[in-house]
Amino acid sequence: MMKNNLKNLAVLLFMFTAACKEGEQTKYTSNLLFPQGDKNTNSNFKGDVWVKSLVDPDSLNENAVGNVTFSAGARSNWHTHPAGQILLVTEGVGYYQEKGKAKIVLRKGDSIKCPPNLAHWHGASLDTAFVQIAITGRQHGPTKWLEPVSDADYRK
Secondary structure, three states: OOOHHHHHHHHHHHHHHHHHHHHHHHOOOOOOOOOEEOOOOOOEEEEEEEEEEEEEEOOOOOOOEEEEEEEOEEEOOEOOOOOOOOEEEEEEEEEEEEEOOOOOOEEOOEEEEEOOOEEEEEEEEEOOOOOEEEEEOOOOOOEOOOOOOOOHHOOO
């Protein structure tokens, strides 16, 4: 009887360990709703960020839709969208902040509307990656990029 209990315990321990390791490896790769895309190379972000365009604006619909993946601690610069933006959180924990307001914590399943022409930033929390779908109106012009978010402001 004791031998069977030890055997069952060993099997459960093995299954638990395998499940934990699998979860670590696939946390933001195979669980992604959309492809991660290409690593960002411009100076509008701090940290590792990947962007995948899902829908390009055209004459019938002037909204751009993109999947944006932020590594832990990565974030955008302050910026504005002349026609506004909507963020849909698909993974992780992130932050959103409008100029002059407190930072908001975002989690999987959250959504937020970024008002037109209001300076804001968004990105991952300090210790967790963050994935968002960004729906950005383009009918009044492109995104206007501003200064980087300071480390002090990010950590507030």
